[in-house]
Amino acid sequence: MxxxxxxxxxxxxxxxxxxxxxxxxxxxxxxxxxxxxxxxxxxxxxxxxxxxxxxxxxxxxxxxxxxxxxxxxxxxxxxxxxxxxEPIKRTFKLNHLAGIFICLSFLFILVSLIVQIDFSGLDWIKSAAPILEGDNTIHAIGMHSMTRYLLPFEVLSVFLMMALIGAAHLARKGKKI
Amino acid sequence: MNFYLTYVLVASALFAFTALFTLFALYSERKISAFIQDRLGPMEVGKYGSLQAFADILKMLQKEFIIPTAADKILFILAPIIIFVSVYLGFAALPWAPGLIPASLNLGLFYIFAILSIETLGILMAGWGSNNKYALLGSMRSVAQMVSYEIPAGISLLSVVMISQSLNLQEITIRQGILTSEAVNFLGIWDVKAIGGILAWNVFQAPHLIVAYIIYFIASLAECNRAPFDIPEAESELVGGFHVEYSGLRFAFIFLAEYSMMFLVGMIGVVLFLGGWNSPLPNISSVSLATWTTGIGWGIFWILTKTLCVVAVQIWLRWTLPRFRVDQLMSFCWKVLTPLAFLCMLISGIWRLTMM
Structure with missing residues (x-):
């Protein structure tokens, strides 16, 4: 190692x-x-x-x-x-059973997926160009977010704007509220 | 194995530098404040009190570590370390001279900005861990102030990045002098690539960056909790702010972090706006002052001189201006600095598209 x-x-x-x-x-x-x-x-x-x-x-x-x-x-x-x-009690109760069951089934799904997938055989991994240590990744990120992923980028900015306006509205001293 | 040795050497050199700078800054702060208030300042220890800072450090080292009984011990002990390390890590990406940079990161500026945000966490940790209402109030004020002033600072830095088209601090510096391979235009019209010097600095390449620099400078004062933005440590209201319970070496570390932060934010401003390690002297036909004064030794000399001048202005402002009130502080940040910074960023975009 x-x-x-x-x-x-x-x-x-x-x-x-x-x-x-x-x-x-x-x-x-x-x-x-x-x-x-x-x-x-x-x-x-x-x-x-x-x-x-x-x-x-x-x-x-x-x-x-x-x-x-x-x-x-x-x-x-x-x-x-x-x-x-209340501090969390460490004793086992019957109503914990559902939670345990859900957790275990999620774990089972994840593990079985990881076991089934042949990562090196996937098409999109094979076709992608490998990233080298000295690569300037931010240029690629900038280009892609302005061309290929422009719509998600703009939707995100509108969403953040909505959150900002909402926060400002909630925080101001309103007469009605 | 050799490069591991280099890493350790570079890291210890930077640490030694921050410690030396803090000693120097302590003495100069006292002397400048004395000059401003028309008194003598320290005069007893050494010639003109020049050994006063060493005496202070000796005193700090001898003091006992006191942990308040009601304090959260783990958080209380860890907080000064986190505060100092976050500032110290920021030094890793700063360029000192042509080819001399501890870590030449493509993301240099973004990295420094990220690492500095950890300091807020350390301050909150100190405030909560002390279990003291003054400490908690001080840390809350400090974090509220740092989080708000990060926005104008970040946006004014972005307006430089838009002009320079790089986050690598070494590349940003090279673009402001005679070593660049790209065109350098004074005020966007006069090509000064061969002349260099003060004319090629970013603030003179695009004049709106002067406004951006002033915004950044004010915001950086707030980020290192210096007066006029020192409400987190306001001695008259909060005793000493978030570090009121600390003593001895732990207090020394908080102090070290504060002064290193002053140097760090000053140096970021110098690198981005005032030409970094580039010489301020221009080439005048056959008298090529800029070419003569560019090199590794000269680079370190210029960047140190420029940054120390900025630090001196920070100290000068501290002893000249009174403290802001909390509401004034916040409205100044959100209603004046932030819109101005956005305007600078907009002008930067237009400048990049039309003038360059």
Missing amino acids: NAEQLIFYFFAALVLISALMVVTMQNLVRSIFLFFVTLFSLAALYVFALADFIAVTQVVIYVGGVLVLMLFAFMLSNKELLNSL
Whole structure:
């Protein structure tokens, strides 16, 4: 095993362990901060896939945006409300059975799909040009989002505009509301 | 194995630089503030108080680590490390001289912008972990301010990227001097590719970038929590803001992060707007000053001089202007800076299509 593989498995393990701890941890603030570890090591895995733009975008959007928003929501919420949250009981109950069943069936579908697919034989993987380490991927991303994916790009911008206007409308001091 | 050694050497050199710069900035901040307020400043330790910063560091090292009983210990201990490392990682993509850059990333500018956003997380961590209402209030103010001022800063940087057509900081710098292979036009009309110097800087290539630079400079002051945007640390209201509970070396790390951040945002501004490591002296027919003063040593000299000038302006502003109120701060960001930055970006697009 060379150094690169070692680092890859280190980050993969970090993603899994921290994600598990985020779910099971009782302390809400710590679990949000642990979520940062998950997202950041996921960005590291993107770097290994030579998707550096996605990796940096992941850090900007999730760490700089979503995570700070979650913390704000947490800190601005009522303290009484947080105290009234019951700690998760670890005993098994009958109504957990449905959840366990759904999780296991999803796991089964995923695993069976991965086993069935022959990744190296897929047409779109064979025909695609491989990305090299020094490639300037942002040029390609820019070109594609302005030509081939122009419609989704514009729809997204309209959607974000709607969200912005909606947020401004909710936040303003209205006479009617 | 040799390149691993280079990585370690480069990283330690950058760390040594940030530490040295902080010492220097501490002393100069005291002396400049003393000059502005018409007093002498530190005079006791060393000649003209020149060893004062070292004495301060010695004092910091000796202090005890105090963790408040009610604090969240893990978050409290980790926060200064995260704050410092996020700023320190930003130095990895900054160009120092022609061919001298720790990591020449295609995404350089975007990377720095992303890495700096982690600092907000560290500040929130410090504020929450201290379990102190002043610390929490300070960190909330700080994050609200940093998140809002990232928008005008980011958009004014984008208007440069639209002119330069690259996110690689080294390429952006090369395009502002005599080493470029593309056309460089002063104010969009006069070809100054062979003349170089101050005429080829981005702010003079497209004059609306002067406005963009002023927007970026104001926003960068807010991002490193410097006066007039220092409500997160307002001593008269919040004792000391998010770092009120920290002592000793942990406080030193927060301080180190703050001063490194000043240098970092100053250097980003210099690289993008003020020619980076390019010489300000132009070639005048046979007296080719620009060609003589371009090189690795000169590059480091120019970028250091320019950035230190920007840092000096930051210090000067801190001791001249009073503090903003929170509502003034927010309305200034959203109602003045953001629309102006959008306007700059629009002009950049039109400039790129028509003038270049």
